[in-house]
Amino acid sequence: MAECVHLEYRVDGNNFVSAGTATESVKSFLKNMGVDPKDVRRVAIAMYEGEINMVIHANGGYAYADIYVDKCIITLVDTGKGIADIELAMQPGYSTASDEVRALGFGAGMGLPNMKKYADECIIESEVGKGTKVTLVTNFS
Amino acid sequence: MTVKDLCKILSATEVNIADYDRKITSGYAGDLLSFVMGKAPQDSAWFTVMTNINVCAVATLADCGCVVICENSQPMDGVKEKAKQQGINMILTDKDIFTAIKMVVNEGQI
Ligand SMILES: Nc1ncnc2c1ncn2[C@@H]1O[C@H](COP(=O)(O)OP(=O)(O)O)[C@@H](O)[C@H]1O
Numbered sequence: 450m451a452e453c454v455h456l457e458y459r460v461d462g463n464n465f466v467s468a469g470t471a472t473e474s475v476k477s478f479l480k481n482m483g484v485d486p487k488d489v490r491r492v493a494i495a496m497y498e499g500e501i502n503m504v505i506h507a508n509g510g511y512a513y514a515d516i517y518v519d520k521c522i523i524t525l526v527d528t529g530k531g532i533a534d535i536e537l538a539m540q541p542g543y544s545t546a547s548d549e550v551r552a553l554g555f556g557a558g559m560g561l562p563n564m565k566k567y568a569d570e571c572i573i574e575s576e577v578g579k580g581t582k583v584t585l586v587t588n589f590s
Numbered sequence: 591m592t593v594k595d596l597c598k599i600l601s602a603t604e605v606n607i608a609d610y611d612r613k614i615t616s617g618y619a620g621d622l623l624s625f626v627m628g629k630a631p632q633d634s635a636w637f638t639v640m641t642n643i644n645v646c647a648v649a650t651l652a653d654c655g656c657v658v659i660c661e662n663s664q665p666m667d668g669v670k671e672k673a674k675q676q677g678i679n680m681i682l683t684d685k686d687i688f689t690a691i692k693m694v695v696n697e698g699q700i
């Protein structure tokens with residue numbers, strides 16, 4: 450495999466001011482690397498949804514980006530409450546977000562469907578009480 | 591049309607303009623951020639009444655051409671600064687979303 454750049458971010462839980470900064474950083478990195486803007490946008494949309502989920506559902510976590518010449522792998526790891534039924538959580542519109550979070554515009558239940566739509570591969574591993582790991586692979590065109 | 595045209599059609603107030611000449615090629619209306627992320631086309635005018643700081647993140651990440659805040663809904667603390675810092679075009683109009691879109695569409699350019 451070709452040379453890889455590894456980026457790491459700590460994502461704060463329940464902080465809506467800093468939410469999205471990890472994704473913004475990865476986005477500008479990819480853009481500066483000269484990756485096709487369409488691919489950059491796909492990575493950004495999928496990663497932002499994952500980052501936001503850690504902020505609102507898991508009390509924060511870590512985001513990692515492994516960038517190769519031909520693809521980007523985003524890994525989002527948290528030690529939050531986990532997802533009991535991943536298939537259910539994947540349903541468009543399904544959300545357990547609080548009213549407070551919904552008032553900010555989150556909680557449409559479209560985060561996981563967006564990740565699936567925009568990433569070429571979306572792998573969700575979760576254990577109730579232990580946490581969640583989301584892997585998003587985007588192949589560059 | 592350009593951001594400048596959009597401002598003119600709506601007689602909008604500028605919250606932040608990073609690029610008057612940026613081309614607006616499409617549009618999207620909505621307040622739920624995941625719908626916007628998932629569905630707003632690149633370079634669109636995004637019509638919304640949401641004004642919190644997360645609007646800036648969504649506009650940046652979805653490559654939104656201009657945020658059009660409707661109903662004279664006032665940007666919350668830090669939004670103007672963040673828009674400036676991130677190079678987001680953001681304008682404010684007293685029109686409701688339907689009226690604002692109608693005015694833009696009637697110009698026949700998106
Ligand atoms: N990292 C996570 N930790 C715990 N639960 C999660 C996580 N990500 C998603 N979920 C669960 O999956 C549901 C659906 O997620 P999503 O499609 O992003 O919708 P939303 O975030 O709008 O609720 C969430 O409401 C939540 O119950």
Ligand SMILES: [Mg+2]
Nearest residue numbers: 498502560561
């Ligand atoms: Mg979500």
